[in-house]
Amino acid sequence: MDPLGENLLIVLKRIENACRQCGRSPAEVRLLMAAKTVPPERIKAAFEAGQTLMGENKVQEIKEKYDALKEIPHELHFIGHLQSKKIKDILKYGVQCVQSLDRLSLAEKLQQRLQFENRHLKVFIQVNTSEEESKFGVSPDEAVNLVKQVAALDRLHIRGLMTIGLFSTEAEKVRPCFQKLKRLQSEIRALEIPGVEMNELSMGMSNDLEIAVAEGATIVRVGTAIFGKRKYPDSYYWDERQVGS
Numbered sequence: 533m534d535p536l537g538e539n540l541l542i543v544l545k546r547i548e549n550a551c552r553q554c555g556r557s558p559a560e561v562r563l564l565m566a567a568k569t570v571p572p573e574r575i576k577a578a579f580e581a582g583q584t585l586m587g588e589n590k591v592q593e594i595k596e597k598y599d600a601l602k603e604i605p606h607e608l609h610f611i612g613h614l615q616s617k618k619i620k621d622i623l624k625y626g627v628q629c630v631q632s633l634d635r636l637s638l639a640e641k642l643q644q645r646l647q648f649e650n651r652h653l654k655v656f657i658q659v660n661t662s663e664e665e666s667k668f669g670v671s672p673d674e675a676v677n678l679v680k681q682v683a684a685l686d687r688l689h690i691r692g693l694m695t696i697g698l699f700s701t702e703a704e705k706v707r708p709c710f711q712k713l714k715r716l717q718s719e720i721r722a723l724e725i726p727g728v729e730m731n732e733l734s735m736g737m738s739n740d741l742e743i744a745v746a747e748g749a750t751i752v753r754v755g756t757a758i759f760g761k762r763k764y765p766d767s768y769y770w771d772e773r774q775v776g777s
């Protein structure tokens with residue numbers, strides 16, 4: 533079997549085992565393929581192997597891969613830092629969910645554009661659970677307030693929360709981040725804010741997906757374990773000063 537197919541099976545098995553360990557059903561956890569830097573042929577191969585959900589960090593990459601992938605039914609989530617000047621593009625190129633909504637100004641601009649196009653969009657609120665300066669996401673203290681403000685924008689439909697755990701070689705160090713996201717989910721649920729669904733928790737990546745599943749992830753975002761190592765460090769995708777996209 534080609535390594536991609538094999539890698540996918542290994543990742544799916546890891547999810548399944550993690551679910552079994554904590555008594556969850558594997559059907560509760562979706563695999564999102566983090567496709568940054570991956571050429572469309574490889575993504576296509578993953579779709580052919582049965583995957584349906586992909587995530588991209590950069591609008592430019594979405595554009596570049598769009599033609600090659602548009603005939604294949606799949607779901608595309610935006611998981612990178614979104615600049616407001618790229619809003620038109622993410623709507624044009626088939627993004628169905630923005631997982632990285634982290635500020636009111638962006639939400640308001642999305643609302644405005646969606647109104648103009650008479651469309652709606654699913655969003656997750658991205659929370660900076662590790663509280664590292666370099667990381668995007670609303671701080672946990674401000675998350676509830678942002679959810680309330682976004683809930684008032686009728687074109688945006690909140691479905692849950694997303695976080696990137698602490699970047700650490702010790703996977704266990706991320707567990708408190710995931711627990712923080714889970715606690716926030718419960719807190720927001722208890723408020724019963726009209727129009728807000730809190731069913732999704734997007735957390736966990738190649739190194740720590742088992743911990744995320746144990747802490748309640750409904751979506752794990754996996755790149756390296758499926759597609760292999762990337763050429764650039766992740767900071768390349770997250771540091772605005774470097775990317776400038």
Ligand SMILES: *Cc1c(COP(=O)(O)O)cnc(C)c1O
Nearest residue numbers: 566611737738753754755756757
């Ligand atoms: C790259 C990326 C991932 C996947 O990371 P891996 O360690 O390669 O599995 C998940 N989420 C986001 C937001 C990413 O940028």
